[in-house]
Amino acid sequence: MDRSGLLNEVVGKLGEVLPSGAAELKADFEKNARSVVQSALEKMDLVTREEFDLQVALLERTREKVDMLEKLLESQTQQDKDDPASST
Numbered sequence: 001m002d003r004s005g006l007l008n009e010v011v012g013k014l015g016e017v018l019p020s021g022a023a024e025l026k027a028d029f030e031k032n033a034r035s036v037v038q039s040a041l042e043k044m045d046l047v048t049r050e051e052f053d054l055q056v057a058l059l060e061r062t063r064e065k066v067d068m069l070e071k072l073l074e075s076q077t078q079q080d081k082d083d084p085a086s087s088t
Contacts, residue, residue, distance in 0.1 A: 010037050 011034045015026055047055075 007034060007038055007041065 011030050014033045014037075015030050018026055018029060
């Protein structure tokens with residue numbers, strides 16, 4: 001769910017708890033609630049699920065590259081130990 005969808009859902013739920021006689025106040029309440037909720041969400045520095053999934057995928061690819069480089073370095077180090085003349 002995107003941020004505006006989440007915001008609309010939260011404000012809608014808050015509006016549902018108002019008594020039925022307060023219909024004239026509902027629009028004003030929803031406007032103020034939207035502002036307060038949006039401000040709170042921005043302070044939390046939240047990311048969307050899509051942004052999170054992209055970062056997870058990037059981290060997985062980076063981890064694979066680091067693992068590959070560690071193995072390559074280990075192999076090269078072992079090769080240098082076995083044949084010290086080849087390292088010059």
